[in-house]
Amino acid sequence: MIHLSVVSPKGGVGKTMIALQLAASFARDGHRTCLVDHDPQGSSLVFGKLAERAGIELPFVPTCARVSGFDVYIHDHPPGLAEAYPSRIAIVPTLLDAPSFLIHRRGLRHLEERGLIVVPVASRFRSDRKQQRDLVAEHFIDQPIIKDRDLYPTLYGRGLTVVDGRGVPHLGKAKNEIEVLRMAVDAAIAPTGNGS
Numbered sequence: 001m002i003h004l005s006v007v008s009p010k011g012g013v014g015k016t017m018i019a020l021q022l023a024a025s026f027a028r029d030g031h032r033t034c035l036v037d038h039d040p041q042g043s044s045l046v047f048g049k050l051a052e053r054a055g056i057e058l059p060f061v062p063t064c065a066r067v068s069g070f071d072v073y074i075h076d077h078p079p080g081l082a083e084a085y086p087s088r089i090a091i092v093p094t095l096l097d098a099p100s101f102l103i104h105r106r107g108l109r110h111l112e113e114r115g116l117i118v119v120p121v122a123s124r125f126r127s128d129r130k131q132q133r134d135l136v137a138e139h140f141i142d143q144p145i146i147k148d149r150d151l152y153p154t155l156y157g158r159g160l161t162v163v164d165g166r167g168v169p170h171l172g173k174a175k176n177e178i179e180v181l182r183m184a185v186d187a188a189i190a191p192t193g194n195g196s
Contacts, residue, residue: 002031002072002189003087005116009107010100011079013093014123016043017152019076021178022091022185024163027059031071035062036086039078051159059164081110089188090116091181093123093146096132101139117188121181124148144181149174 006019016039023035037044048062061070075086090111094104104120111118122145126132136145146152151168155161162174 001070002026003075004073004089004091004185004189005075005077005085005087006091006093007077007081007085007107007111008079008093009081009103009110010094013095013100013104014121014146014152015039015079015093016047016076017156018091018093018121018123018146018181019044019074020047020156020161021163022182023060023062023072023074024058024161025178025182026072026074028163032069033060033072033074034067034070035060035074035076036067037062037064037076039076041078044076047156047159050157054159056159056164058159081107083114085116088116089119089185091119091121091185093121095124096122096126096129096135098131101135117191119144119181119184119188121146121184144177144184146177146181147173 006015008015019035023033027033035044044062045064048058051058092108094100108118108120120143122136122140125136125145125147149170151170151174154168155165162171162178165171
């Protein structure tokens, strides 16, 4: 059984988007996958309702309840940092402006001090911004980078992820970004065997 926590000290950095993409990726690979929404905002649950209304059967189960019987649990946490998580692995997205990144760095230290394996993710990267290019060059050379693409919110509104999306520009590029993210997560799981 694998548990993964998607966390950040800051809101609005793409935690739910990343949690959804990871859930779809693990489900695509045949894992019974549960996306546990810990955020009172309930964005993962809203996504499930959007998919249901669109007649889409999700390959993973979004819930806020304690459930069992799954191979993979992706935990979508609210903004802020806790003393303990249901996982030994934390996927930590950040925006690439100076204030967000400084808060992100403090958050990484907090998580590492608690013994978590962290997977930092540059979220909503814009290559037309020098500050963002510089931060990526210095801190995210071998880390996942998710570009700022309209397709992520577009697919969310349709109840789809990039794994099962269709009919939107740059889908192939987004799929590659999520594959790089998945490889980084798989590498973090390997030493623990299960992320717990």
